Amino acid sequence: MNEEQFFGIANYSLTVVAAYIKPINTTYIMITPGQTMDILFTANQNLSHYYMASSPFRDSVVTFPNSTATAIVQYEDAAQNFTGSIKGLANNEYPIDVPKNITLCPNSSCETNSGYRTAASLNNELNNIFDRDFPSVPPFFFNFTGDVSNVSAYTAQGTKARMIDYGEAVEIVYQGTILGSASSDPLHLHGFSFYLVGTGSGNFGNVTHPLTYNLVDPPEVNTINLPKNGWATIQVV
Known part of the structure; x- marks a missing residue:
């Protein structure tokens, strides 16, 4: 002393x-x-x-x-902090209309019988170009942001689309991985604006993380940043 x-x-x-x-x-x-x-x-x-x-x-x-x-x-993750600070105006002139009843999301069966349209395709006028069985959840779960030493970086080959009803409320969770060279990535939904309702680091938890969603004044955007080794949730109609 x-x-x-x-x-x-x-x-x-x-x-x-x-x-x-x-x-x-x-x-x-x-x-x-x-x-x-x-x-x-x-x-x-x-x-x-x-x-x-x-x-x-x-x-x-x-x-x-x-x-x-x-x-x-x-x-702290400066990029994620900045993204999380963006809020919608949410006033009378620029109201927010976040879908409250999500009918297509990672936790639903997503089975529909009529009124299909392609969620994403550059060849939607051609037959036999893509399969209509794009999975609702990853076919293979692993520790996306942890130890991937025994996980192959190669995915199954295929051209698949998810069919949804017109006007349906959809929730999409993007999950970053540590496979290859992990980095943050921009994500763009061409032709649509959507609400960024949640983002965070690590693996997305479908029980705890939805409780943190911003359903009051989320930003309505067409491009987001997926944080390195993190997740982001959007909602779109």
Whole structure:
């Protein structure tokens, strides 16, 4: 308890601010036991983890514990935070009409008998171009954002479409994976606007995550960002 401490954060400059002194711009500080300092730093580095370390200042021959204390500055997902901050106007001039009764979603049977139309196809006027059995849920479940060492990156071949009724309310959950080189990806629904009602990191949970949906003022957009190793839910009519 008698040794001054050097303190710094990797790749960061620090600004010491306190009453009655001029601000000090530095890459480290030295602070004594019982002393307090107010320090500012700008979170302007790449999204990653950065060590902060504190080690004792030694200017004596007396033996002392020469150890270094470390911690980590960890950024939250800035892209996901920005996406989550976008809200619809949701007023009388620009009302929000989020579907409350989802009739086509990952948890329903999705079976229809008439009034079909293609959900997505560039060849919907041609016969025998695509199959109409696009699955409602992934045919193979695994830990999408975890250990995929025993999971093949190759998918089954096929051209498939999902048939839905005209005017039907549809919910789609996009799930990112760690297969290959994981990254955030833009997703666009051509010719449609839709509501982004939820987004998050990790694997989507069909029990807990729908409880976090924004059904009050979600943004109505035609392109979203799927967060790296995360999920996003849209609703469209």
